[in-house]
Amino acid sequence: MTETTPVAELLFGEADATPFSTDEATVEPWDEARACLESAPKAWLSTVRPDGRAHAVPVLLVWAGDAPWITTRPTSRKARNLAANPHCVITVAGETLDLVVEGNATRARDEDELRRVAAAFRAKYEWELAVRDGSAHEDGLPGSPEYGFYRVTPTRAFGYGADGRTATRWRFG
16 A cells, blocks of 8 residues: 555634634644654554444554554454444644544554564564464463554544644545
8 A cells, every 4th residue: 555645734724713823834744744653652542432432542653654553452442442433543742743643443464564563563662573363462471462453544634733833734535
């Protein structure tokens, strides 16, 4: 899959009467947002429970290939939520940019892709996961617990500058 460059635009315009900048020069490129996602030590994942209630938890996040990835145990609340409804939101607080990334999560099963994502988790977090049978496993723990890798395909994202006065929206697709 090839990463597409989203359309970047001001989140607010002159008619919105907000304290945010309406200067087109403050629009951040997607590369800045991607770098923020790549370097974040953790992110927050928000999903929707089957009864419609929100669920938010901190997760480890890596960038592999052309998208952000998270991992979770298949029996966790977040995995069950994503199985029923793939819509999710990732939020990250960075030094120069706070991000909200809306998207759809898909669990990977292809072993080559799983190995690539496991390598990204190993490189970023020094977390060793073995890939077999369409899942990742932590063989260093009793029972070798299973983990699923979920690719989050962004549909829309919002970036808020550290100055509290700038905001960018990125539209994908």
